[in-house]
Every structure is written in structure tokens, then in C-alpha cells.
Amino acid sequence: MEVHVNGIPDYLEAWIVTQRWYAGKGRAPRFEDIGGFELEDVSDGSHGQVSIRVHLILDHAANPVLYQVPLTERRTPLPGGESGLVATLVDESGSTHIYDGPFDPAYATALLRLILDEREVQDPRTSGRLAARGHRYPYGDGLGVVSSRVLGGEQSNTSIVYETVLRGDGPGSPVICKLFRALHDGDNPDVVLTEALGTAGSTVAPRVIGHLTGQWRDSGKPHGLATGHLAFAEEFLPGVQDAWRVALRAADVGEDFTAPSRALGETTAEMHRTLATALPSRATTPADIVQIVSNMRERFEMAAAQVPSLAVYREALREVYVRAASSPWPPLQRIHGDFHLGQVLAVPGRGWVVLDFEGEPLRPMTERSLPDIPLRDVAGMLRSFDYVAGSIALSQPGRSVTEWALACRRAFLDGYIERSGRDVRAHRAVLDAFEIDKALYEAVYEARNRPAWLSIPRDAITRLIERATQS
Incomplete structure (x- = not known):
């Protein structure tokens, strides 16, 4: 040896x-x-x-x-x-x-x-x-x-x-x-x-x-x-499924999933409310907004360098980021940081249970431990519902469950707003920017690992830009 x-x-x-x-x-x-x-x-x-x-x-x-x-x-x-x-x-x-x-x-x-x-x-x-x-x-x-x-x-x-x-x-x-x-x-x-x-x-x-x-x-x-x-x-919670599998099965058989989606929004709001009380939080300053939006711009440029087809969004995203920067922002607090359907378990008699609070794996640990915008988590879950629809469209050509996903997204936001008392739709420009930011990350991942799935985040970026720039 x-x-x-x-x-x-x-x-x-x-x-x-x-x-x-x-x-x-x-x-x-x-x-x-x-x-x-x-x-x-x-x-x-x-x-x-x-x-x-x-x-x-x-x-x-x-x-x-x-x-x-x-x-x-x-x-x-x-x-x-x-x-x-x-x-x-x-x-x-x-x-x-x-x-x-x-x-x-x-x-x-x-x-x-x-x-x-x-x-x-x-x-x-x-x-x-x-x-x-x-x-x-x-x-x-x-x-x-x-x-x-x-x-x-x-x-x-x-x-x-x-x-x-x-x-x-x-x-x-x-x-x-x-x-x-x-x-x-x-x-x-x-x-x-x-x-x-x-x-x-x-x-x-x-x-x-x-x-x-x-x-x-x-x-x-x-x-x-x-x-x-x-x-x-x-x-450990054995014998239970994560929300991704539960939602995917519901979408596949055409089952209404708005009630579970609304409950998931309520659970997310409860998570944020408890973390805001238990751990330090503070008002978002103009300097915070400048830094976060600047980071979004940098991530777009890095994404476009790795996925050149994303470059067509450059001009439109400038307007998206300007609108986000000039909109009202919620306070900074500790958040999940990598929130999607795969991070939540459906536990009988208990409801939704959230796992894995390590945050986004590609971000430095020091950044993951800082207060952040709770809309980042909301955007992550909205993207996850979109992925359910996209995965079915890819596996079953010619079939669309887009309306199913849109209904789930609306129900999730309704549940979050009701439990949190905070109308996230009043922060729509900021929420759209976070969702686009997440979709850009997804585009890089798909280009590297599953090129056939690249259409899911690309279509979402197109849709979100159109809504953000026309509202």
C-alpha cells in the first residue's frame, strides 16, 4: 500500500x-x-x-x-x-x-x-x-x-x-x-x-x-x-411520498389538486412566519435591493454564457429588473432557500412536512445563512408546479396540463396570502424576477444534464417576461 x-x-x-x-x-x-x-x-x-x-x-x-x-x-x-x-x-x-x-x-x-x-x-x-x-x-x-x-x-x-x-x-x-x-x-x-x-x-x-x-x-x-x-x-417519516410524486400522479390522472396546493401555501406561510419570529429578520433596505437585483443580472449573464440561446432575453430582462427594483419588497428573514415539491412530504394525519433546510447547494454556506427574501421560496414552489406540467408534456407528447398547473399556482398563493396576511401579489414584479432567476438556474442545469428538458424553463422565462413587461 x-x-x-x-x-x-x-x-x-x-x-x-x-x-x-x-x-x-x-x-x-x-x-x-x-x-x-x-x-x-x-x-x-x-x-x-x-x-x-x-x-x-x-x-x-x-x-x-x-x-x-x-x-x-x-x-x-x-x-x-x-x-x-x-x-x-x-x-x-x-x-x-x-x-x-x-x-x-x-x-x-x-x-x-x-x-x-x-x-x-x-x-x-x-x-x-x-x-x-x-x-x-x-x-x-x-x-x-x-x-x-x-x-x-x-x-x-x-x-x-x-x-x-x-x-x-x-x-x-x-x-x-x-x-x-x-x-x-x-x-x-x-x-x-x-x-x-x-x-x-x-x-x-x-x-x-x-x-x-x-x-x-x-x-x-x-x-x-x-x-x-x-x-x-x-x-424519520417512513412510508410517505414527497409532494412532487403526489402532484405528478394527480396531474397525470387529471385529479384536482387545488386543495392540497392551498394547504401547501398555508404550510409555507407558517414556516416563514415562525422563522421570522424565531430568528433575526429586518427591513429590506435600498442597498439590499440593489445588491439582490445586481446578483440577478450577474446570474443571467453567467447563464447566457453557458446557454447562448438565453441571450435573446437580455433586453427584456433589463426592464424586468428595473421594475422589480422600483417595487415594494417584503422584509428580509431566514428562509428555506431551495424550496420545491421534492422538499415536502405528504404525511397522513399531519399534512405537509418540510425537509432539507440547507439552502441552494451552489450558493456559499455563508450566503445561505443570511436573511433572505421569502419570495425566493414562493417562486421556487411556483416553478415546481410548472415542472409538473412540463414533465408530463415531455413524457406524453400532445398532452397539456398547463391549466392544472396554473390552478395549483393560484391556490398555493391563495393559501400563502391567507395564512401569512401578506398579499404577495402586491409584490408581483419582485416575485416574477425571483421566478425568472430560478428558471435561469434551471436552464443551465437542463442544458448540462437533460437538454430535452430545456424547453420547460425557457417557456417559463418567455411567459414571465411577457406578463412582467405588459402589466
Whole structure:
């Protein structure tokens, strides 16, 4: 086994660059192991037999990114663990099987216990400096781990789903723990916003179990240390569908979806109202408006550079942005930031439940943690209804559910206005600008990944410009 001077073995470097959460694809990595911590194997099936270490690996290529890479080592293969196998090393003493931590019950159990027991662990390479600390919320009291599995399909994080038991052998509620793969100095919005909603008594987000914070060396920070969230555990809601699937099925069979859309508008308003109360908010200043509109102009130019067919909108969008800048704006507050039908679950007996408050993945974490305009979330959901209609038109040529989508959009706004007491239609010019901004992002995504879908955001931009410039 070859090991680079930065402490990263060849097998690990080769494995990292193939993972979905690795953001440096297409570039030569420059990895450095900057620290981490060890966990005790406390799982029933392998107690004390598995070595567990969490590595913090910095990629210096282009924009530096810090990755969290938990690994386990076993002398005998983990039954059913093939999907998590990183490497098998053979030496004179035998074989060592190395696994991606979330796929190994030993690590999964140790991680949740670290949170539930509110323990601290230290980095053995830094003379006992604090490396991680667990924090439990009341909903996590008395929980024990029965089993774990990795939830598939995620891009930037890895989520572990646990079956739990209450102390005393009663059944516990399922838990999902999101392991943040790319780490950032400062609080993660998903943790902050979900915890703020729960502390305020709101049920629009899953109940919080707890979180894990970490500390690592960073020469660019005061005292040479950075602190951020490593993992976040919350209530798991099994056997439910997200709003995208529910809405798509309704549109496909021609089912009226205005009542659920109105309820979703009410849930969105409740989310915004609670966040505005629980976390700092302030009036939007002229300088804020200038900056936000300037950012929209810049994003258009970047989008047009990547999708040249968008350049035809340049002149018309100048008028759209001028109208938005001269219109009334609502206050700034914390928002979801990446709001669409796929971020909402339909939970029987509870209604709509909102997930994933990390914000727009392409925006820097520092920006995602700042107060923003709630119309950004409203625009995101309006775009999502439009995507339902567009996806059906593409999959069923000649069929149109445009009127279905328009009815859902109107119902969503009606529900939002009623619950919030704020007439977002009075901010129509601003809302249109945000929706166009979102559609431009979609156009770049589709051009890169699904060119056949580019017509969905393009048609929306055309329609929105026509309405915005004729009103």
C-alpha cells in the first residue's frame, strides 16, 4: 500500500474521487488529512472488534473543500457490506477490510450514541483538543439503536436511517441522521432552521433528535480553528411520498389538486412566519435591493454564457429588473432557500412536512445563512408546479396540463396570502424576477444534464417576461 506524504493512502484517494458527494470531479485532487477522531465500537454485534476513525480530508484543488470520511476496519468481512467496501488490504498478518462508515452498523451506532449520550471526543493527534461534541434534544431521550441502513439517492450528504427502541424495550420512532460530507465553518442552516422551528413548537418540519458539532484546524480562522456541524439527527417519516410524486400522479390522472396546493401555501406561510419570529429578520433596505437585483443580472449573464440561446432575453430582462427594483419588497428573514415539491412530504394525519433546510447547494454556506427574501421560496414552489406540467408534456407528447398547473399556482398563493396576511401579489414584479432567476438556474442545469428538458424553463422565462413587461 502506497501512502502519499499528505497521509492519504492510494486506495482512499481512488475511492473518494468516485463518490457522489465528491465535488472536485474533473480536477486532479490534492488531498491532505488534517485530523479527525476515533469512536468506540459499541454495537451489539461486534462490540469492541471494529476500529472506527473519522478522517477530515482537505482537498486543496481549486476551491478548497473539507470532507468528512468515516472509515471502519474489520478483520473479517462485514456480512452484506459489499456496497460500502472501500478496500481490502492483505499483509503478513491477514486481511483488513475497510468500509465507508455509514454502511457499517458499528460506526452508525457509535455516531448516534455520540449524539444521544451528549459525549465529547478528542483528536488524538492534537494533544487532546476537542474534536466533536454531541447534543441531544428531548425527542431523543431514551432511544436505543436496533438497526441501521443507508438511504440511497443523495448527492452531497449521506443519511443513515435507524430503527430504534425506547429504554424499557418499547418501540421507538425511526430516526434519520444526515452525515454532512462537505464541512463548513459555522452553523449548517439545516440544523439551525429545523431546530428553530421545533423549539418554537411548529410541526412543519420533522422533530429534532440532536446534532454533532466538530472542530478542526484552519489557518485562516482566529486561533487557527474552525467549528461546524458534522451530523444532524431528526425524526424519520417512513412510508410517505414527497409532494412532487403526489402532484405528478394527480396531474397525470387529471385529479384536482387545488386543495392540497392551498394547504401547501398555508404550510409555507407558517414556516416563514415562525422563522421570522424565531430568528433575526429586518427591513429590506435600498442597498439590499440593489445588491439582490445586481446578483440577478450577474446570474443571467453567467447563464447566457453557458446557454447562448438565453441571450435573446437580455433586453427584456433589463426592464424586468428595473421594475422589480422600483417595487415594494417584503422584509428580509431566514428562509428555506431551495424550496420545491421534492422538499415536502405528504404525511397522513399531519399534512405537509418540510425537509432539507440547507439552502441552494451552489450558493456559499455563508450566503445561505443570511436573511433572505421569502419570495425566493414562493417562486421556487411556483416553478415546481410548472415542472409538473412540463414533465408530463415531455413524457406524453400532445398532452397539456398547463391549466392544472396554473390552478395549483393560484391556490398555493391563495393559501400563502391567507395564512401569512401578506398579499404577495402586491409584490408581483419582485416575485416574477425571483421566478425568472430560478428558471435561469434551471436552464443551465437542463442544458448540462437533460437538454430535452430545456424547453420547460425557457417557456417559463418567455411567459414571465411577457406578463412582467405588459402589466
